[in-house]
Amino acid sequence: MSIRxxxxxxxxxxxxxxxxxxxxAGFDVVGEAADGEEAVELAGQLLxxxxxxxxxxxxxxxxxATRRIHDAHPEVRVVMLTMxxxxxxxxxxIRAGACGYLVKDCSIDEIxxxIRAxxxxxxxxxxxxxxxxxxxxxxxxxxxxxxxxxxxxKREEEVLQLIADGxxxxxxxxxxxxxxxxxxxHLAAIYQKLDARDRTQAVVRAVRMGIIRLD
Amino acid sequence: MSIRxxxxxxxxxxxxxxxxxxxxAGFDVVGEAADGEEAVELAGQLLxxxxxxxxxxxxxxxxxATRRIHDAHPEVRVVMLTMxxxxxxxxxxIRAGACGYLVKDCSIDEIxxxIRAxxxxxxxxxxxxxxxxxxxxxxxxxxxxxxxxxxxxKREEEVLQLIADGxxxxxxxxxxxxxxxxxxxHLAAIYQKLDARDRTQAVVRAVRMGIIRLD
DNA sequence: TGGTTGATAGGCCGCCCGGCTCATTCCGCT
DNA sequence: AGCGGAATGAGCCGGGCGGCCTATCAACCA
Numbered sequence: 506m507s508i509r510x511x512x513x514x515x516x517x518x519x520x521x522x523x524x525x526x527x528x529x530a531g532f533d534v535v536g537e538a539a540d541g542e543e544a545v546e547l548a549g550q551l552l553x554x555x556x557x558x559x560x561x562x563x564x565x566x567x568x569x570a571t572r573r574i575h576d577a578h579p580e581v582r583v584v585m586l587t588m589x590x591x592x593x594x595x596x597x598x599i600r601a602g603a604c605g606y607l608v609k610d611c612s613i614d615e616i617x618x619x620i621r622a623x624x625x626x627x628x629x630x631x632x633x634x635x636x637x638x639x640x641x642x643x644x645x646x647x648x649x650x651x652x653x654x655x656x657x658x659k660r661e662e663e664v665l666q667l668i669a670d671g672x673x674x675x676x677x678x679x680x681x682x683x684x685x686x687x688x689x690x691h692l693a694a695i696y697q698k699l700d701a702r703d704r705t706q707a708v709v710r711a712v713r714m715g716i717i718r719l720d
Numbered sequence: 721m722s723i724r725x726x727x728x729x730x731x732x733x734x735x736x737x738x739x740x741x742x743x744x745a746g747f748d749v750v751g752e753a754a755d756g757e758e759a760v761e762l763a764g765q766l767l768x769x770x771x772x773x774x775x776x777x778x779x780x781x782x783x784x785a786t787r788r789i790h791d792a793h794p795e796v797r798v799v800m801l802t803m804x805x806x807x808x809x810x811x812x813x814i815r816a817g818a819c820g821y822l823v824k825d826c827s828i829d830e831i832x833x834x835i836r837a838x839x840x841x842x843x844x845x846x847x848x849x850x851x852x853x854x855x856x857x858x859x860x861x862x863x864x865x866x867x868x869x870x871x872x873x874k875r876e877e878e879v880l881q882l883i884a885d886g887x888x889x890x891x892x893x894x895x896x897x898x899x900x901x902x903x904x905x906h907l908a909a910i911y912q913k914l915d916a917r918d919r920t921q922a923v924v925r926a927v928r929m930g931i932i933r934l935d
Numbered sequence: 936t937g938g939t940t941g942a943t944a945g946g947c948c949g950c951c952c953g954g955c956t957c958a959t960t961c962c963g964c965t
Numbered sequence: 966a967g968c969g970g971a972a973t974g975a976g977c978c979g980g981g982c983g984g985c986c987t988a989t990c991a992a993c994c995a
Contacts, residue, residue: 906972
């Protein structure tokens with residue numbers, strides 16, 4: 506029997522191309538989702554063997570969607586796709602229950618291999634990622650049985666998104682009905698968690714991690 | 721005869737998907753480019769009827785690559801692809817000689833229509849873009865015969881890229897062997913051109929316009 | 936019940952940032 | 966020869982920004 510797949514990516518162009526290529530490669534694409542929420546919903550309804558999930562999607566990021574799918578249906582394997590090779594995101598994704606991580610520059614054959622590996626319980630990483638992971642290996646060394654931590658809190662995410670939308674500290678404070686000081690407190694926490702030292706770095710890292718979006 | 725196409729996008733996954741879908745749709749994909757320079761080179765060698773070009777690519781952005789292809793081979797039609805619906809970029813792309821502009825959320829059918837329209841000399845815009853263009857129409861009204869202006873200069877682009885990489889003003893100055901004052905001057909010029917008021921806004925807008933990249 | 940975490944908020948300090956005006960040099964185009 | 970744009974640089978100034986420390990309150994959890 507062919508492997509049943511769910512595709513989750515916010516760009517129809519990529520979804521349609523993947524659907525055709527993966528269908529030709531012998532897989533059974535049973536559904537497509539355009540955002541994280543839809544992915545969680547369809548994964549529960551269709552119970553595919555593997556979900557191919559983009560990191561950066563509207564409404565709900567790929568990592569959080571992966572976490573929910575994994576919690577609700579541990580038998581569903583999730584393979585993540587991303588634009589950028591960022592070791593930190595890989596760690597988050599793996600903690601969230603993903604069993605594969607590919608950059609979008611890989612070939613259809615590599616995707617097919619990763620899907621088959623996922624079904625048989627193996628974890629696949631893009632070569633580009635494997636290399637950058639080696640440099641970050643020490644960080645993972647500290648705690649393998651880490652409780653599934655949602656690095657950025659909901660409130661911090663709201664602040665971060667407004668910053669990315671071009672708001673200054675006073676503007677963010679006004680929009681969230683809190684004081685400027687609180688905004689700065691959230692920002693300070695964000696800088697520490699994302700290893701950034703100013704709002705620009707924080708936005709760039711958050712975008713790469715799929716936490717926020719550039720609409 | 722089927723229409724000869726060149727695909728230019730830095731993500732192999734998207735290229736392979738598009739190649740298969742467009743081949744099935746009756747087009748003749750004669751080449752693939754992974755960055756702007758390669759696109760210019762291959763366009764010159766292969767002389768395809770249409771180039772499908774991503775806005776954001778390494779080494780050379782899609783808009784600049786389009787300009788060079790258009791200057792060297794005016795008979796080659798270029799259709800641009802982008803993640804974001806940004807009216808300003810559309811204006812730049814059209815000035816650079818593009819005869820189509822699609823967001824990556826459109827379907828294969830829409831791409832096929834845009835390619836056929838391009839061949840017959842028409843210009844196609846994604847519906848999402850057509851809508852946002854209406855709001856910006858006044859800006860285009862002022863000067864239709866605008867000289868092909870490269871909004872951001874080379875030096876400004878270097879500064880912007882370093883800022884996006886997380887450098888502060890003193891760090892950018894050190895890396896470029898210029899004074900902090902000059903960096904701030906370039907930034908001031910950038911803010912004006914991109915309609916931004918701080919570095920974070922400038923980086924976000926520049927990324928959406930494909931001027932710089934988030935590696 | 937006490938410990939942890941998230942969200943709220945204040946003060947203080949120093950520096951970087953962005954706005955303003957102005958000057959110089961070099962290059963390319965007319 | 967001259968004009969304009971790009972790149973370089975300076976000074977001034979006010980405000981935003983980031984670092985650091987402390988504090989309160991509610992929720993949750995062991």
